[in-house]
Amino acid sequence: MNSIKVGLLGIGTVGGGTFQVLRRNQEDIRGRAGRGIEITMVADLDVERARSIVGDACTVVSDARQVIANPDIDIVVELIGGYGVARSLVLEAIAAGKHVVTANKALLAVHGSEIFAAAREKGVMVAFEAAVAGGIPIIKALREGLTANRIEWIAGIINGTTNFILSEMRGKGLDFATVLKEAQRLGYAEADPTFDIEGVDAAHKATIMSAIAFGIPVQFDRAHVEGITQLQAADIKYAEQLGYRIKLLGIARRRQDVGGIELRVHPTLIPANRLIANVEGAMNAVLVQADAVGTTLYYGKGAGAEPTASAVIADLVDITRLATADPDHRVPHLAFQPEAMNNTPILPMDQVQTAFYLRLRVADQAGVLSRITTILAEHQISIDAVLQRESAEGESQTDLIILTHDTQEGRMTRALQQMQALETVLAPIVALRKEELA
Numbered sequence: 001m002n003s004i005k006v007g008l009l010g011i012g013t014v015g016g017g018t019f020q021v022l023r024r025n026q027e028d029i030r031g032r033a034g035r036g037i038e039i040t041m042v043a044d045l046d047v048e049r050a051r052s053i054v055g056d057a058c059t060v061v062s063d064a065r066q067v068i069a070n071p072d073i074d075i076v077v078e079l080i081g082g083y084g085v086a087r088s089l090v091l092e093a094i095a096a097g098k099h100v101v102t103a104n105k106a107l108l109a110v111h112g113s114e115i116f117a118a119a120r121e122k123g124v125m126v127a128f129e130a131a132v133a134g135g136i137p138i139i140k141a142l143r144e145g146l147t148a149n150r151i152e153w154i155a156g157i158i159n160g161t162t163n164f165i166l167s168e169m170r171g172k173g174l175d176f177a178t179v180l181k182e183a184q185r186l187g188y189a190e191a192d193p194t195f196d197i198e199g200v201d202a203a204h205k206a207t208i209m210s211a212i213a214f215g216i217p218v219q220f221d222r223a224h225v226e227g228i229t230q231l232q233a234a235d236i237k238y239a240e241q242l243g244y245r246i247k248l249l250g251i252a253r254r255r256q257d258v259g260g261i262e263l264r265v266h267p268t269l270i271p272a273n274r275l276i277a278n279v280e281g282a283m284n285a286v287l288v289q290a291d292a293v294g295t296t297l298y299y300g301k302g303a304g305a306e307p308t309a310s311a312v313i314a315d316l317v318d319i320t321r322l323a324t325a326d327p328d329h330r331v332p333h334l335a336f337q338p339e340a341m342n343n344t345p346i347l348p349m350d351q352v353q354t355a356f357y358l359r360l361r362v363a364d365q366a367g368v369l370s371r372i373t374t375i376l377a378e379h380q381i382s383i384d385a386v387l388q389r390e391s392a393e394g395e396s397q398t399d400l401i402i403l404t405h406d407t408q409e410g411r412m413t414r415a416l417q418q419m420q421a422l423e424t425v426l427a428p429i430v431a432l433r434k435e436e437l438a
């Protein structure tokens, strides 16, 4: 059988990796796919650099629309990134009857519903394994491997850049800016690294997973997004003393009790003895709790040229195998058949249920602790542990660290307002969420 013909839009970090791995492993890939998979055309604004990567192996153009218009191309691989031109190109490729592979989580988290609807209409596939946790086959696992289960929650380290930064800061005492530069040099960071450090990239990925896990539309605009830029070294240290690590987690949780779904990204304390707490560097890990199988953990490289290429090529093989299948018998884009999707709402943050780590800089006076514990009790927030440490500011001030049991976030917000208003509380209170993940 003739090779399936692939057109690449964008040959940067991931595109370059895809080209190399496909060439290196072409015989094995042919053996698995049942026919050859060949990149025959590449579009990149930087034509010279693109040529230096592909040599004479394929046609290089600067205009992506030439690839889409080429009738010989069966699959268009979008590796440009962003919400703008990528959206138009993907929709145009679908309209031209091409199957699409994309690593673009930003695009799918925001415009996924439109894109999947267009693909269904046209009977083409849009595959996106690389968009969540790079090389880890988490989309495959959630959509196919766990298909028997009712998924209860997902918690993941799904941004390599921020995990790399947190690991290097904790392990080597390096400063934030130096480590971020290194993450950019290694090709982990997004074109705009604020997407990484402000939690946006992780929220894109959590949004996509929430749709697949719970059969809801992709709704990035409903996700709660917090990054690591406000995190202070003191809290990383205190967390460690209490037996916790701080990780940027993406969490999607079904809340049967209130009929909603929590969708949130924020720095989170997790017990240091959990496997996921020991995921370091640019590695990713996704923990899934499901009713039949119990807990499963997926670990591996979530960023970088070849790990991400591994997922892009897995999608190319899937499409090659299924291209001739009746569209109704393919795996649905979001795991559930379109008519089986539901509108369970994403909960507002004040309804989220979680435990907290609090750090209060207080005057070292009698009665301060009791006033604080009284406020927490008035809001029905129970305390798990209290730690008092001399603050860096000297003897007249002290750091009070409190771990709470699970509570409703709305209660904590109100308690924090009251505690912050106390004269004896001398600095903004640090409040971080804490999850036992058990």
Ligand SMILES: NC(=O)C1=CN([C@@H]2O[C@H](COP(=O)(O)OP(=O)(O)OC[C@H]3O[C@@H](n4cnc5c(N)ncnc54)[C@H](O)[C@@H]3O)[C@@H](O)[C@H]2O)C=CC1
Residues within 6 Å of the ligand: 009, 010, 011, 012, 013, 014, 015, 043, 044, 045, 046, 062, 063, 064, 078, 079, 080, 081, 082, 085, 103, 104, 105, 106, 130, 131, 134, 187, 188, 189, 190, 191, 302, 303, 304, 305, 308
């Ligand atoms: N770098 C990584 O580790 C991972 C990246 N991704 C995603 O993969 C996609 C690509 O990321 P990277 O390869 O890192 O980006 P990159 O910035 O290295 O490559 C993008 C390429 O697209 C080209 N380009 C930009 N606008 C274009 C246009 N209008 N027409 C044609 N070419 C154009 C650029 O010249 C560049 O070569 C993004 O959606 C990213 O979020 C996903 C997982 C991991």
Ligand SMILES: N[C@@H](CC=O)C(=O)O
Residues within 6 Å of the ligand: 131, 133, 134, 158, 159, 160, 161, 162, 188, 189, 190, 196, 201, 302, 303, 304
């Ligand atoms: N910028 C992302 C790349 C992969 O999705 C990350 O750091 O994880």
Ligand code: NA
Residues within 6 Å of the ligand: 129, 130, 131, 132, 133, 134, 135, 136, 137, 138, 139, 311
């Ligand atoms: Na993946």
